Amino acid sequence: MPETILYVCTTCRREGDDPDGLRAGARLLDALRDRAGGTPDLRVEPVECLSVCKRPCTVAVAAADRWTYVYGDMDPAASAETILAGLAAYAATPDGIVPWRERPSAFKKGVIARIPPFPAPRPLPAGTPEAAE
Amino acid sequence: MPETILYVCTTCRREGDDPDGLRAGARLLDALRDRAGGTPDLRVEPVECLSVCKRPCTVAVAAADRWTYVYGDMDPAASAETILAGLAAYAATPDGIVPWRERPSAFKKGVIARIPPFPAPRPLPAGTPEAAE
Numbered sequence: 001m002p003e004t005i006l007y008v009c010t011t012c013r014r015e016g017d018d019p020d021g022l023r024a025g026a027r028l029l030d031a032l033r034d035r036a037g038g039t040p041d042l043r044v045e046p047v048e049c050l051s052v053c054k055r056p057c058t059v060a061v062a063a064a065d066r067w068t069y070v071y072g073d074m075d076p077a078a079s080a081e082t083i084l085a086g087l088a089a090y091a092a093t094p095d096g097i098v099p100w101r102e103r104p105s106a107f108k109k110g111v112i113a114r115i116p117p118f119p120a121p122r123p124l125p126a127g128t129p130e131a132a133e
Numbered sequence: 134m135p136e137t138i139l140y141v142c143t144t145c146r147r148e149g150d151d152p153d154g155l156r157a158g159a160r161l162l163d164a165l166r167d168r169a170g171g172t173p174d175l176r177v178e179p180v181e182c183l184s185v186c187k188r189p190c191t192v193a194v195a196a197a198d199r200w201t202y203v204y205g206d207m208d209p210a211a212s213a214e215t216i217l218a219g220l221a222a223y224a225a226t227p228d229g230i231v232p233w234r235e236r237p238s239a240f241k242k243g244v245i246a247r248i249p250p251f252p253a254p255r256p257l258p259a260g261t262p263e264a265a266e
């Protein structure tokens with residue numbers, strides 16, 4: 001299985017963050033690391049900013065030959081399990097496109113953008129709906 | 134110079150689009166192709182959806198070993214020149230991070246997200262500001 005990379009923005013703040021404590025993004029990183037231990041082929045990488053500052057917390061999911069997805073509005077405590085479940089579904093696809101009904105609700109609502117596999121977009125299969133997936 | 138790929142969402146609609154005509158995203162693709170002819174190391178790729186449906190028109194910029202940027206709110210006619218100027222600045226950097234003051238205003242306002250170079254984020258240089266770049 002090719003490695004999946006989960007980028008976690010550690011700069012994301014949330015209203016109510018303790019100014020002397022860890023930011024929400026850093027807390028999400030910790031929660032993900034706590035729960036991701038032992039997950040095969042997953043690398044959790046802190047990033048200083050994903051430029052989605054208005055919808056914290058923010059993560060991005062990427063793997064070779066798969067679409068990259070960016071998600072916002074992730075709760076720093078509660079979303080870690082959801083994110084890991086979503087990543088497992090992502091890793092099980094050939095191209096990163098998880099069928100809509102199999103996506104966690106937080107991914108459906110929180111999707112910020114998706115980017116085709118680099119270097120070339122794969123042709124979409126016939127019958128792919130036109131609207132956002 | 135490594136190739137830069139400009140993904141253009143051709144599904145993006147704008148209010149006022151002629152229902153029998155080309156969608157705004159497809160018109161932006163045409164405008165970019167018209168003006169990009171002969172630009173070295175640039176590939177313009179149509180994509181069916183970048184999942185930024187609320188901020189049409191949308192494009193993404195990617196290159197090997199550089200950060201990927203996603204931009205929205207692009208005008209289908211007027212933004213082609215701006216996008217190409219922004220891409221030239223992007224291509225001239227080692228990592229895709231164009232200094233803030235050198236970015237086109239439409240890129241500053243329209244940034245949707247940025248994603249680190251795959252497979253690993255590069256360490257940010259000392260003194261990099263914390264907030265969105």
